[in-house]
Amino acid sequence: MEYSTSSLINSFQPKEKHTTLFNHQISARIRLATQLDVPNLHKLVTQMAEYHGLSQIFTTTETSLYNNLFKSPNPPFHSPTALILEISPNPFPQTNHTTTNFVPIIKNNYNFDNLEILDHELETYRSKFNGHGHDNSNNCNVYVAGHVLVYPSYNGFFEKPGLFLDQMFVRKCYRGMKFGKLLFSAVAMQAEKMGMGMVDWLVADWNEETINFYEKMGAHYIPEYRLCKLYGDQLQAFGKKSD
Amino acid sequence: MEYSTSSLINSFQPKEKHTTLFNHQISARIRLATQLDVPNLHKLVTQMAEYHGLSQIFTTTETSLYNNLFKSPNPPFHSPTALILEISPNPFPQTNHTTTNFVPIIKNNYNFDNLEILDHELETYRSKFNGHGHDNSNNCNVYVAGHVLVYPSYNGFFEKPGLFLDQMFVRKCYRGMKFGKLLFSAVAMQAEKMGMGMVDWLVADWNEETINFYEKMGAHYIPEYRLCKLYGDQLQAFGKKSD
Numbered sequence: 001m002e003y004s005t006s007s008l009i010n011s012f013q014p015k016e017k018h019t020t021l022f023n024h025q026i027s028a029r030i031r032l033a034t035q036l037d038v039p040n041l042h043k044l045v046t047q048m049a050e051y052h053g054l055s056q057i058f059t060t061t062e063t064s065l066y067n068n069l070f071k072s073p074n075p076p077f078h079s080p081t082a083l084i085l086e087i088s089p090n091p092f093p094q095t096n097h098t099t100t101n102f103v104p105i106i107k108n109n110y111n112f113d114n115l116e117i118l119d120h121e122l123e124t125y126r127s128k129f130n131g132h133g134h135d136n137s138n139n140c141n142v143y144v145a146g147h148v149l150v151y152p153s154y155n156g157f158f159e160k161p162g163l164f165l166d167q168m169f170v171r172k173c174y175r176g177m178k179f180g181k182l183l184f185s186a187v188a189m190q191a192e193k194m195g196m197g198m199v200d201w202l203v204a205d206w207n208e209e210t211i212n213f214y215e216k217m218g219a220h221y222i223p224e225y226r227l228c229k230l231y232g233d234q235l236q237a238f239g240k241k242s243d
Numbered sequence: 244m245e246y247s248t249s250s251l252i253n254s255f256q257p258k259e260k261h262t263t264l265f266n267h268q269i270s271a272r273i274r275l276a277t278q279l280d281v282p283n284l285h286k287l288v289t290q291m292a293e294y295h296g297l298s299q300i301f302t303t304t305e306t307s308l309y310n311n312l313f314k315s316p317n318p319p320f321h322s323p324t325a326l327i328l329e330i331s332p333n334p335f336p337q338t339n340h341t342t343t344n345f346v347p348i349i350k351n352n353y354n355f356d357n358l359e360i361l362d363h364e365l366e367t368y369r370s371k372f373n374g375h376g377h378d379n380s381n382n383c384n385v386y387v388a389g390h391v392l393v394y395p396s397y398n399g400f401f402e403k404p405g406l407f408l409d410q411m412f413v414r415k416c417y418r419g420m421k422f423g424k425l426l427f428s429a430v431a432m433q434a435e436k437m438g439m440g441m442v443d444w445l446v447a448d449w450n451e452e453t454i455n456f457y458e459k460m461g462a463h464y465i466p467e468y469r470l471c472k473l474y475g476d477q478l479q480a481f482g483k484k485s486d
Contacts, residue, residue: 228464
């Protein structure tokens with residue numbers, strides 16, 4: 001499964017001025033999503049659904065993202081939580097956080113000899129976040145490149161609870177730059193920091209490259225389980241059942 | 244995978260007096276687990292781990308069950324939650340609950356022409372629960388026969404959150420009596436009642452009978468996803484990583 005035809009065509013369009021933003025260096029930051037990220041998050045999950053050929057079942061709206069991610073009274077990682085991957089041609093300021101539940105992960109100045117990034121959506125993915133010491137002018141060069149969605153999980157066979165990694169996505173033009181590994185590590189480190197016992201997720205069986213990636217990270221690939229899902233009319237029918 | 248050898252031998256031992264408890268009728272109730280159920284719940288999840296050949300990774304203790312199921316400030320179904328299946332030769336009293344988050348599901352007087360139940364663990368599974376109008380004397384004939392574990396889940400492609408069904412188990416001597424269907428329906432009805440959009444769970448690919456059971460209940464079997472799990476030393480290693 002790949003991007004829709006229109007996206008593929010976009011990939012082969014000639015370079016635009018924005019390419020030069022990341023000539024030789026790129027900096028990355030992973031931070032907790034805020035309400036300001038909802039429009040960008042919605043674009044990301046929409047693109048991910050297209051990538052997985054799941055647009056037909058896709059019902060997420062900006063409102064539903066806001067309701068599911070930001071209305072819980074629980075602190076982050078105790079209810080559905082999003083992390084945002086940002087990139088910038090400028091280094092991100094290092095910050096000390098003693099009050100937040102997630103210390104941003106910053107990797108400044110990745111060096112790439114031939115860094116040619118054709119990001120045709122650069123402007124629409126400009127980061128709306130303005131915290132952690134960025135002033136407005138600097139923030140103009142910060143863009144959203146990916147995300148993860150996680151929520152607390154529990155397996156009755158294990159002593160400790162865990163995190164379920166529902167989604168991990170890096171926009172196509174930023175792949176192959178180890179940002180997936182950075183996002184995955186952020187989740188695993190957070191689970192470990194919280195004293196949890198596991199991180200679980202699902203991977204498509206046709207996605208060998210990704211399966212290899214996960215196994216290199218130390219994950220156990222468990223071939224025997226299959227996902228079952230009850231939703232839509234079939235779920236609603238249970239609301240009317242009396243026996 | 245089946246029960247351990249010792250359990251199989253037990254199954255072929257001669258009838259005991261307790262068999263007569265359920266001569267022609269059996270009543271069932273599904274209710275929220277309480278702290279008093281922890282010892283019985285621990286026996287149930289231990290048996291389920293044996294059934295799935297997962298005793299090697301099993302680390303659950305009574306303390307961990309208590310911590311994971313009963314220490315959350317969240318109401319039931321907003322954090323890991325257990326439902327208990329009880330059976331009795333006597334009908335359960337119908338109760339009106341306006342204050343609880345889960346109205347017990349009661350099915351009194353199932354009729355079976357040839358109800359021969361060899362429950363060699365009957366005494367150890369005596370229910371410790373004493374609510375909902377049962378007085379102590381009546382409660383003597385209430386036994387725990389199974390359980391489900393669920394927790395709130397979220398899928399970024401769906402508008403509404405859901406329930407993840409982590410475990411569903413009916414003790415061997417009570418199988419084939421539609422108690423699994425009753426437990427599953429309880430979860431689906433609860434999700435629907437809470438305005439959720441889905442119930443998800445995993446099933447072993449060798450378990451054709453169970454897969455058929457779920458598909459009859461209206462579930463979608465999604466063959467392409469595989470479970471990945473990071474735990475133990477591999478997870479702990481991420482706590483020490485800096486890059």
